[in-house]
Amino acid sequence: MSGVLPPVAPDAVEPLPGPVRRLVKARRSSGSRVTGTVVLLLVAAVTVVPITLLLLNSLNVADPGDPAAYGLDNWRQAFANGAMWESAWNTLRLGVPRVLLGMVIATVISWLIARTDIPGGKVIEVFLWFSFFIPSLSMTLGWILLLDPANGVVNQVIRTVPGLGDITQGPLNIYSYWGIIWTHLTATTVPIMVILLVPAFRRMSRSMEEAAQISGASRLRTLVSITVPMMRPAIIAATLLSFVYSLKTFEIELLLGTPIGLNVYSTQIYNWLQSSPPQFGTATALGSVFIPILIMLAIMQRFAVRSRSYVTVGAHTYNDEPIRLGRIRRWVIAGVLWLYAVITVVLPLGAIVLGSFMRRFGFFQLTNPFTTEHWSALFHDNLFASSVRNTLVIGLIATLVGVLVYFVISFVIVRSELPTRGGVDVMAWLPAAVPGMLLGLGLLWVYLGTPLRTVLYGNLFGLIIALVISHMATGTQQLKAAILQVSPDLDRAARICGATPVRAYTYVLFPLLGPSVAAAGVLTFHSAVSDVSTVVLLSSNDSRPLSILLLEYSTSGVLEQASVLGVLISALTVGVALLSRALGGRRLRASKPGRRIRVTRGTPPSPLPAMKAGASSEDSSLTRTGS
Template structure:
């Protein structure tokens, strides 16, 4: 998915075009504005303060001193690290065996399992967090009610308390494990069967082969997955805002957000954002190093199909394990949302007697923000997906075909936003676009820029690998037969890339719909999106309306995904290099 695979430098015939420099400069400038402008303002703000008398901006290190000494910031920083380490470890423990079961054993229903993992990936984490409140709030949670009902435990006793550090870690893990699962499953899919055959021929038993050959080959992907899970857990805003604040603690993202409450302290917020940025950059470097060094041994070279290990009787516990894992992000939360949408009270079990359409009516016919938010979300989703795909397409064409000199710099710029967490980008864009020359705050444009910037790296990497998969020989053949470059693109390259382009479009669309952390910094009353509306409703405790909006959001997402094909990497085979 979002793995930074360094460009493989094959000495290929360089296809220079006439307007090399204009293209490069235009796109480089565009990317600079997208990426460098917000980061620059972040750095300037974090290192300065406004003098009360002269109103001039002056250099200071006070914000950073404050950040690393005041327990009000040190505690959230520590909490964030604890959350990120524990949830990525938990993800790894769950997702790695599951990925192996799905890719390498004769476990049945693997298509369905992969589809359900996709479902947990497209579920917005904040929606999952709200659903888990309905399930596992200590007193009213459906699961705790069930526990008391079954065991006859006293009122006030509970099995789970979602408003706690472990609760938060659990919910974050629920929605980050797909990242590891996908990387592991795809890596295992790619391991050629002949390597395992070799082990078998040399006398290795099934399990020895798995332990000595398969697992070591998958290890780089696992490490990469853990890093991504760590990053996701670190930069998530919605889940901690929903689960940590009621329990009385902050993470870095909620702290940064709270610095924008009245009176806003943008300088301190900028300073608090930079550690997240630095950690992200460092981790991504680490990930690239790991992948760069080891990942290649298994890429390329068509081998025999992977050998599936026969599970035998072990299929029963294996299936049970997978079912339980999938209960957590998908079945249980969806059930909770459905219950909340049609029951008079979110935590009262739905029966035919208490079934009500009140929430549906309220959300669609009384709530005046619903239409605006749905419209904005849809416009932004489609525009960001379209423009993002076009931008990624052009850049990946240039880099994959090495069409202009300096293409690597373009590739770097397109990948760079991956290092900017959503909330940090939100702060940066807010600082950049509330002042001349670009006053975009209050318009949909600022959100559009945010979304395109956030999704560009993933889109670029997907399309770049797709371009690599289409061998330039095909294009060359067309050119040799007399077609122009444009005609070649239209008749040869475009049809071959169609699926990838659609998949990328879908990926951006879905990601935009579930995005909250940048939007929460940038919206105004007229540019509200559904995720922000749900968060607003959450703060006043309107669970029924949230459930209805959340389910509509999921419905929209799944419709788009199903209509437009599939998300790359999740069960699809079209984007593989082999």
């Protein structure tokens, strides 16, 4: 929505004089303290309480719902248990290399897409954008079908190469350390980082690089000593965010690590809770260890976004000439990128589609290998019908409630004069630091510990609340950015023209925000439908959504039926993603003057606006004009 009107005049960016700064500051927090506190407490209640309860209950040796009995037994057991140290170590040794690898790959890809004349860069961006939208559970399933040591298609193909000897296993194995890293890279780490970094690279003014080249630097030298250092804050922020994000997806480790005894913190918590009797206390203690680390990571990420001291943002940098890679080289590099996109997106997707139609996956030697029986079996499964219903109910209500809540919170943060605005901002962003598994565990304590147990636990309501909280950080960041783009003058003007507050919002604010709100809704729906880790502890037989059904199919080894479900969920989320693209496109057409459409053509709206909008809200909302 930036630039809905052509710029009127270049704003003289001069530091405000002291008295103005004081006045602006005073005005920005002149609202009622009581109201401010109430709003802050309300938001804190849903984001802080589950986490606090998690920490508190790590000291509670009784099971959830039973009378509390405090002691250090949980911690003693957790620390005595080798599994805890092992899972912590595994989290680290899986996380750090994959994030570093992802950082390098994503930076190179983003630079190529955003800054060079590589053919088809836009399409590759869209591919990666799809791989972000496809649930990682489906992607994992695809990789299992491709790289299973016994029946994996890729392995079967490799084994036909003569001279490898007569082997029946391997050579590649997805159930391994590198298998997990590979799946994470393709399904979560790289797509998220590229989505975040491409716009950042696009915003960087080309003149910086040109100045370096005029000063005598070679292209490589320019990239190394100018481009990358200038992009460092963005790269660090994207890296940290992708790390936090990838810690949330526990289904990859559950499917690929648990069978070989390679557990990370989230699968360890899950396994402890699934054992009989469930080891609530130990699991909670393990979760509590991670909360401070994650919050620290998230704070680092926030600061990395905040410190926007790098001067990459220029007003007219979009129509820069792309960097020429050379006639032959650009096709070679494009070929490599295309290959990457095909391998990481098309291959796993193709595998689950293929898998859904095979009698036994990977057994091409059967006389009649293809069948539709898995599809009909799934459609006749009673669990499927109820799961579809649950998913739709959860998805729709979570979207409606979520967008409403996020909108109110964002509006308060951006537009109100409440002195606690900053606090509300931090509280609403807190869920970004809390992986679904830990949020689920915290909410489990809340649900089981309150009289509302029957209403919340194992009920759709409980799941919806959990999902709304879990998506809160992204949702509010996105809407904050949107509201910031609409100058308060626009609806003030409506008020002065005689519109009541309701009519001012109806005729001015909502029409202007509509597309952004719709886009936020689409993302909320997507995250609600594809989430596994937040809901896995909270759902029951009556409230099982599709994603959990898929998890159950996958872990119980019915890979063919799981493939059918994986295809369906992917279709649902990709459909939703396409819808959001369409909305984004229409928004551009509707609000950009003709000569500026070129600027953002074909760029999908970022599903992760935290990078762009996470910055301070104070500097702009007062002075921002309609343009």
